[in-house]
Amino acid sequence: MEPRQPIAIDKAIELVMQHGKEQGRELVSLQECDDRYIAEDIYANHPIPPFPKSPYDGFAFRSEDTASANRDNPVRFTVVEHVPAGATASRPIGKGEAVRIMTGAAIPEGADCVAMFEVCHTYNEGDLEWVELKRPIRSMENVMDKGSETEEGALVIRKGTYMNPGVKAVLATFGFTKVPVTKKPKIGLITTGTELLDVEEDMVYGKIRNSNGPMIAAQCKRAGADFIHFGKLMDELEPSYERIQQALKDVDILITTGGVSVGDFDLMPAIYEKLEAKVLFNKVAMRPGSVTTVAVYENKMLFGLSGNPSACYVGFELFARPIIRQALGTPAVYPKKIEAYLGEDFEKPNPFTRFVRGKMRMKNGFVYVEPVGMDKSAVVTSLSKADVFIVLRGGTRGYKKGDMVEALWVDTQEGQRNTWNHHLSSEEGG
């Protein structure tokens, strides 16, 4: 075995991202686009409001007719029409006339103000309906003018935006029955390890069930990718090699778990060699996940993640998720970094940079992160409670409760434009 040279995490990320590319776009119905990223800038194709409208139930007039109104000398108007929201007055309003108008209705032509019911006195007299006003109403008072919320042509949703209820409302407003979204990259997963049982298998002494497969599937889904599970690799090189070569034809990215170490039965290094894949790195100066390997084969990426659950999880979030987010066209491709107060002591020194599974908590305007239970890389149960990975820099002698630390927030659709190792800057966001 020739010893592997660990490279810095940032260098590894940089090497990976050189091979990222955006997926194409597709149109998806407004009903079905909930977990997607918008593929292009969306501009207002009409002003909002599209016409001057009333924000209240009331009466519309010509403001000049109200000028002399006061407590002692009210001005009265003939109510010539009732206009519900969605309807329009049948003719322009004239001098001394009023139109009863509901919230959201278009201001009748000729009118330029609205008085709310509360300031109006209405009565019937001589077959006519009248409204009386005891104060003047200014021009444009209680009128939401055309374009006052959004002008036609304004940028309303940026490319790369993740769908949310408000984004859907905006798309509906502008008539998008079909929404341009980026295609989901297709990820293949192959697990390795003769110690692995399928989830449905009964326990056998010496073996454990494959938890990495379902975990990575959920991580792919959260990252916005589609997912094919190709099952487990054989023990022998030749059929394993053929399985991987075949799988690569059907996917954009292939993730394997396990087999990347230097143990007697770790097949992946030999498979990369046989494929003549370009190995970008096979050792990273970090814990867990130091054996994470990334290779490129005919423009497709192979992520060789560690078989240890925590290392596998971190390797995916640090290296695979940014590639997926880049494919999805969001500019904020990297894990969202937060700065937070450490909620408890963490006294172990860190020769390598460590990623410790943790839980974020906000209280009284502060952000805290706390490790969640056992942090050995083989421990799976505490991963269920983690929403962040606390970053403990290499070369540090341990941390105390209350120290400010960095953490990568993984349980979110947010990201940032810079890698985790940069300082937070105005470039962040998304």
Add this chain to the structure above:
Amino acid sequence: MEPRQPIAIDKAIELVMQHGKEQGRELVSLQECDDRYIAEDIYANHPIPPFPKSPYDGFAFRSEDTASANRDNPVRFTVVEHVPAGATASRPIGKGEAVRIMTGAAIPEGADCVAMFEVCHTYNEGDLEWVELKRPIRSMENVMDKGSETEEGALVIRKGTYMNPGVKAVLATFGFTKVPVTKKPKIGLITTGTELLDVEEDMVYGKIRNSNGPMIAAQCKRAGADFIHFGKLMDELEPSYERIQQALKDVDILITTGGVSVGDFDLMPAIYEKLEAKVLFNKVAMRPGSVTTVAVYENKMLFGLSGNPSACYVGFELFARPIIRQALGTPAVYPKKIEAYLGEDFEKPNPFTRFVRGKMRMKNGFVYVEPVGMDKSAVVTSLSKADVFIVLRGGTRGYKKGDMVEALWVDTQEGQRNTWNHHLSSEEGG
């Protein structure tokens, strides 16, 4: 029109929650349970690890055999077997014997410690493979003992937990091919308002497209509910009444948007009356959404949300989402409240409690919230940028940048056990 009596927000929430009930459970495949809530406490059905195992590649021995080893007097062992992960030694280990063992493999019977490759010297001599050790290894050194991560019978996932990649890994570990999750409540939506065009319709002067329908659909989905859109109500009472009565047969909860005010064409109050539904309240002391109405008809809930987008959004999050989350069996039913520093001045006095759409941001260990653009309730575009609603309490004279405020974090699966109006306490979480 008889004037409506506004009730306090907390009182309104309390009245609503008296009618909440948990849905039943169903089994869903592990592959398809990503957006679901676990319906029962999950206990470890075997210990983790299920057998004592090696965390490293190395050699397993009897520790007592290594006691005399030191730099000058190494102890040597015969390597009797190679055990990959997933396999087991063919026989118990004897005195002076070693087993070459891979990461994750079961410790052979009789052995009680492992030495990593790095501290071992191996060589062949006389047809035999030998390993030499220059220091003693303690009993249980480099052994992950059976049950040391999780004991059999331990609670590993709580009822009401939302699925995430780690939860899936735990379920896979314990062999859950089918996962017990709560059933999704079925929500019906009917929009009202003659001013509304369907999303696919061309613009007509005086009308606007229905954005509340797609928005509420996305809010239902985010809240974990299934969703049926019944379309728009007619103008007239009788067919509208029949439509609503019919819809109520197919759903658990019916949400209507619009028509709850006291305008000339607001049908909902008359429909509640004709249904003989019990109106819990029809005015709440808040902005936006003061006309939010909730009624109960034959054990089904009717949420009459305002037709104004922002009021509709807030009304859903404050009143409907907790009912949905209760149906889903999570104890943290109420919107997640955070305390944060206000990022900019908000100088308008607040006679009523206001919910201002905002964006949360973390920086240097602090949490900030900032209003996002125009906050008039009819304004739809800024909703797309909001992930929180900033709570500005009634009776306050405006807020300054840097003031501590509360906000409801809506763009998350987290919640809390107390309503928004309680102080944060140890009860929170989930």
